Every structure is written in C-alpha cells, then in structure tokens.
Amino acid sequence: MTAADAAQPVRPAGRSLWGRLLRHRLFVTGAVLFGLMLLMAVFADVLQVAAPERMHYRFRFKGPSWQFPLGTDNFGRDLWSRLVHGARLSLGIGFAVVVVTGIAGTAIGLLAGYFRRLDEPLMRVMDALMAFPAILLAIAIAAALGPSAINAVIALAVVYTPRTARIVRSTVLVVREMEYVQAALAFGARHRWIILRHVLPNSLAPLIVQLTFIFAYAVLAESILSFLGVGPPPPTPTWGNMIAEGKDYLREAPLLALFPGLAVMITALGLNVLGDGLRDVLDPRLRVQHD
C-alpha cells in the first residue's frame, strides 16, 4: 500500500453501490468491453449489412470494403453480419448457462450447506463432477445429447453448477453459525424464512462474482464446443463455427478465423475484468492481490 492509498478514507459511508462501481477502473473497463459486445448482440438486425446466411458467390474471400466491412468468407457471406449474429447466439448461450447454473447451484449449495444430512451426498457428487476436466465433460455430454444450442447449455450447466454450488455452500456454512441465525432458530423461526431472510442475501455477493466468471467460461467453452462440431450446427453463425470454417482457409484468408476469435476474446476479457471489479467492490475478502 502506498502512502497515497493510506491517506485515502477507507470507504465513505453512504456512497451508493453504483457510485463505488462506477469509480472502479476495472469494473468500468470490463463493463465497456462487455457492453460493446452486448450492444452487438442486441442490435444484430440493425448492424448487419446482409443476411448472415446469404451467399454472394461472386464475392468469395473478399477483403474488407464498404460493401462488406470485414470481408466475406468461403461462401461469400458477409463476415461482419455473421459476427454480430454470432454475438447474439454466443452471449445468449452464455447467459442461459449463467441462469441455469445460478438457480441449480444456489439450490444445491443451500441444501448442502444448510441441511447437514444432505451435505455429504450432494457435495461428493459435485466433487466427482468437478474431477472431470470441465471442457472434456462438456464435450462428451454435448456430443451424446446431439449438437444444438440447448444441449450446449445443458452440457455447460452440468459442468459449471458444482462450482457455483460450492461457493454458495461455503457462505451458508459461515452464515448458519452466526449468532443471529442461531437466535432466530431458538425463537422457532422456520428454515425457509431463515434461508430467504439471512442465508440467501449473504450468499449473493460471491455468487454474482462467480456467475460473471462463469459467463466468461461459458462463452469460451461454447466456442470450443462449436469449433469441435458439438455446438449449434452450421450454417448457424456462432463464433466457434466461424473459427472452425476459417480454419480450412488459414493460408488464403486468415481474417476468417481472426475476427470471431477476437470477438470471443474481447467478450471473455470484458467479463473477467468486470468480475474482478465486482469482486473488489462487492466482496473484498475474495481479493487475490493485495497492493
């Protein structure tokens, strides 16, 4: 800690959460990067210059131009239009994974942490699921279920739920032992009330941070699933599919694989930085660096 840091007030009481977030450099950087990608996804129909599946055979492998901002691919499809529609699908799948993982992980974590009898069996299953390399298990599940967007969501949710459950459980274990919870129990409060009133709100901060990182993992993992052919099948413009198609033309047209990969990277980077920022502000206990 430098002298300047030490001189600063610890945290002015009363400054709103948003105020603190908006003053946090990491959070703002991450929000801007991710926000750009989100805008691309939301306004894909407006931003496209041609239908993403439309083939212009006369213009195959064209470089960037006014007509085709990022050039065209091997079928003469406009890369930019495919990229913005890819954003919609990749972020959509990532968000769906976050929602499913958030609900399932919270439910499992709460049950395991709050009810001792359920802890052992639930967490051993979670441990076993985490024993598999995440991406390998996701590929195996997605391949068995068949390539589609929904199956990709299922596969990734199975892989990431244990990680969420573990975080929620560890918070619950701490909160459960708090005196006010013990007091509430002594007064005859119902379990449901204690969980909703005390346990859940306390688990929220680490959960939100974790889900931001899971969003990033899910976008990355979805690109791998698509790349390997077990995500949404082509010609659906997912970023992974676009990289897979570009792979065969690395010599002639390296841009085909370059742009969708950059899109994945910027999205994941935005989310990771956003998550770091959120963690610093919401849950300073989890900070890795101390400077």
Next chain:
Amino acid sequence: MGEFVLRRLLAAIPVLLIVTLIAASIMQLVPGDPAAVIAGQGATDAEVAQVRTQLGLDRPFLVRLGEWYLGLVRGDLGYSLTLNRTVGQAILERVPVTLALSGIALLLTVVIGVPAGVLAALRPNSWVDQLVLTLALVGVSVPNFWLSLMLIVLFGVIVEWLPTGGYVPFTENPVEWARSLVLPSISLALLQIGLLARITRATMLEVLRNDYVRTARAKGLPRLMVVGKHALKNVMIPVVTVIGISFGLLLSGSVVIETVYSIPGMGRLLATAIFSRDYPVIQGGLLVTAATLVLLNLVVDLLYAALDPRVTYDRR
C-alpha cells in the same frame, strides 16, 4: 500425518466411485436408440444389431454397469469399436505423448511464471507488474484453440519456422520431436503462465510484509538473499499447489490443443472417440483422466502438508 494420508485416501474413494458411475452413464444420455446412433446413419439393421450386442445394449443398464465394474477390477476397460484394440492399449499408447506435451508446457509455465510473479511483486505497478497482470487476464480470456490457429498462421504459414501440426516421435528424430511440440506447448502454457505469475505475485507481496523479512532486511542482508532465501521458500508452498492444479488443467487443455495440432495423444484419442461415438474409449478415457486428476489433487494435498510444517490436519 499418517492418519491424514489415510483419511485423505479414504475420502477419495467415494468420489472415484461416483466418477466411474458418471463415466459409465454418458452413453445413457444418447437420445433414442443408442445402438442406431452409434452405428451411424447409413448402417443396416444387422450392423445396428451387432453394435447393440457388442456394447451390451440389449441388456439392462445395471447389468452392464456391473460388468463394467468387474472388468475395471481386472484392469479391463473394454474393447474399442473403431481402433481394433483394447481401450487400455489405446490409452497406454497415447499417454506418453500427452505427458511429454503437458510436461513441456508445465516447465514453460514454471520457468516463466514464477520469476515473472516474483519480479512483479518486487516492483509493484512497474511495467513488469502491469505486463504480468495483463497477461494473466488475457490468458484466461483467449480461446486456446484460436490462439493455436493464430500461432500456426504466424510461425507455420507466414515465417515458416515451425511445423503447422503433426507429431514426430522422440525415438525417430529428437530435433523434429522438439520442433513439433513448440507451438502446442506454448498454446497450452500461455494461460497457466499468467495465472501462476499472478498467484506468485500475490503470495510474494504477502510474504514480503512479514516480520521475519523485515528483520532480515534490518540486519542488513542483501536484497537478493532476503528474497531468494527467506521469502521465496515460503512463496513456494502455495505455488506448489497451484503447479499441481496447473498440471491438471494442462492435461485437460490437451483435448483441444492435440486436436488442433493433430498430435496423437490422450486428448485427441478422446476427441476422436467422441466424434466416432466409440463409447468404450470415451468411458475409459474419461475415467482415466478424472482418476488421474483426483490422484493429482491428493498428491498436491500431501505435498502441501509435507512442505509446510505449520499445516496441521486435524479433523475439522
């Protein structure tokens, strides 16, 4: 300590049992008639029937599971549908390749990651520090298969220094073997280098704040000695566990990297098996990988206990 080892071993058993159950159940996820799906679209009824018998799909799941466990006890993982050999043979042939690849990647990770982290901690907010933090963030955000493709374009296509893929066994030509592993191991290691550097940095910063470091400095010991002898030793304890975790991640990362670079290791074996629906290989491969990771975690835990005398393993 002895009791701790025993307890830790016993705790790994239920996890391993559930792992085998998950690996064995993967085929149950296939919608419709798994035999028809596995045999492929153009298969005749006779071929579908043959697959059904070969995989035992005509018998109840629990019976098959029992048989699979019996085989497992005898060290028999079944027979591959496509490779014309036992699953065990197929895995054993490919393990050395993956170990070589992950081993080199791990070496890169440690040799670059630890010094980078130490340097960053010694000079907080310097350019080294910024570089380490940036690399760590970019490392976890870049899709490694895409990074591989870009490295192939750069070093294999544009400047033509390194092969774009393929693998040469060490016994055939050691130089070409090394050349064939350069790009894959860099692609694998990049993410881990950033992570390891970041954790080394955080641990180092914490250690440097300790009283014994201050005392050593106050005694007038040279900075190099303080950092190298007093601080680094304590930094290495958490770092060793991270290295253990890294190795696990490197092993799993090889699935994608080996596929991109056409390297005949465990990862590619599994990826190919998944696409050719070779379920015995998928189940065996998943099991071997997960079991390796469980054991690796166990070793890391034990190492942690052995390295740090302050760590006591009383029952919590």
